[in-house]
Amino acid sequence: xxxxxxxxxxxxxxxxxxxxxxxxxxxxxxxxxxxxxxxxxxxxxxxxxxxxxxxxxxxxxxxxxxxxxxxxxxxxxxxxxxxxxxxxxxxxxxxxxxxxxxxxxxxxxxxxxxxxxxxxxxxxxxxxxxxxxxxxxxxxxxxxxxxxxxxxxxxxxxxxxxxxxxxxxxxxxxxxxxxxxxxxxxxxxxxxxxxxxxxxxxxxxxxxxxxxxxxxxxxxxxxxxxxxx
Numbered sequence: 330x331x332x333x334x335x336x337x338x339x340x341x342x343x344x345x346x347x348x349x350x351x352x353x354x355x356x357x358x359x360x361x362x363x364x365x366x367x368x369x370x371x372x373x374x375x376x377x378x379x380x381x382x383x384x385x386x387x388x389x390x391x392x393x394x395x396x397x398x399x400x401x402x403x404x405x406x407x408x409x410x411x412x413x414x415x416x417x418x419x420x421x422x423x424x425x426x427x428x429x430x431x432x433x434x435x436x437x438x439x440x441x442x443x444x445x446x447x448x449x450x451x452x453x454x455x456x457x458x459x460x461x462x463x464x465x466x467x468x469x470x471x472x473x474x475x476x477x478x479x480x481x482x483x484x485x486x487x488x489x490x491x492x493x494x495x496x497x498x499x500x501x502x503x504x505x506x507x508x509x510x511x512x513x514x515x516x517x518x519x520x521x522x523x524x525x526x527x528x529x530x531x532x533x534x535x536x537x538x539x540x541x542x543x544x545x546x547x548x549x550x551x552x553x554x555x556x557x558x
Contacts, residue, residue, distance in 0.1 A: 331511040333491065337525040338366065338462050341490035341510075342373025348508055349374060349458070349488055358456040361385045363473055364439060365529035366519075367461035370490065372537040374460060379548055382541040383450040384534070385459065386439045387473040388432040393424055400425070402468040403432055404476035409468055443534055452480040459487050463519030464509070467496035474503050491522045 335341040360382045362371025368384065375382035387404035391397060392414075400420065401410035408429065415425065457477050464470055470487065477485055484505040489497075492509045493516040501507040513522070520526040 331490075333511060333513065334522045334524050335490060337523060338369035338529075339373050341462065341523070342370035342460075343377060345370065345460075345488055345490050345508070345510060346374040346377035348510060349378060352486070352506075352508075354378070354380070354458070355456050355483070358458060359383060359450050359452065360458045360460060361473075361477065363387055363459070363461040363469065364443065364534050365531070366463075368529060368534045368537050370462050371460040372541055374458070374488065375541050376544055379545065380458070381450055381545055382538060384440075384443055384538070385473045385477060386436045386443070387469045387476070388436055389469050390425070390428050390432060392418060393420065393428065399466055399468045402472035403429060403436070404469075404472040405479070407472050407476040407479065409472045409475065411468065439531070442531055443538060445535070452477060452482045454481065454483050456484045457482045457486070459485060459504075461489050462491075463522065464489050464492035464496045464500065465516070465519055466493070467500050470496075470500055471503065474500070491519065492516075 331344065358380055360371045360375040360380050362368045362382065362384050364384050364386055371382055385404060387402055389399045390401040390403065392400050399411070400414050401408065410425070459470065459473055459477060461470060474485060474487065487500055487504050487507040490510045492512050494512040494514055497507060497509050497512055
């Protein structure tokens with residue numbers, strides 16, 4: 330039984346890492362976090378499992394007059410749309426395209442500041458662990474999964490501390506495996522399952538990515554010095 334609410338995203342990430350430690354990941358596996366909220370969770374997993382951490386910037390496409398209601402999501406060139414909802418609400422294609430362009434600009438901005446000139450990690454032939462702080466509807470994670478799969482990884486697993494049962498069952502069909510610590514019902518919002526669910530800033534994301542790279546380098550240097558005869 331997983332104790333909820335989680336104290337914060339780092340605690341949730343450490344608990345998720347403990348569960349993931351039972352999986353046998355290849356040495357070149359990569360943790361890919363969805364910014365911003367997924368990055369502290371991904372950091373905790375990468376630290377515990379000694380894996381590199383990178384980001385996949387995916388963005389929800391909100392209904393024009395109700396931005397919190399998702400009509401789809403994008404990640405890279407991948408676009409996932411809820412065509413039935415769009416038709417029911419009478420949203421025309423011009424409005425959808427305008428929102429897509431706006432979110433593509435935000436993706437570009439975030440990738441530039443998060444990567445600080447560094448290229449994304451190579452995913453071809455490597456195992457990818459996609460991480461977020463939770464899954465409610467799942468459209469953003471779906472876009473992220475399909476984008477990562479387009480880069481020809483060896484396999485993709487989704488890892489989240491908490492999620493709605495419906496979204497997790499649907500997403501499990503998209504990937505090789507899905508690890509979710511708990512899927513309580515009823516499920517209203519991810520934030521209700523955390524005591525500390527503060528908005529993660531761009532600066533926090535940058536700092537966690539930099540610290541993860543530093544910790545991995547220290548661990549590698551230590552390992553190499555021990556292995557030298």
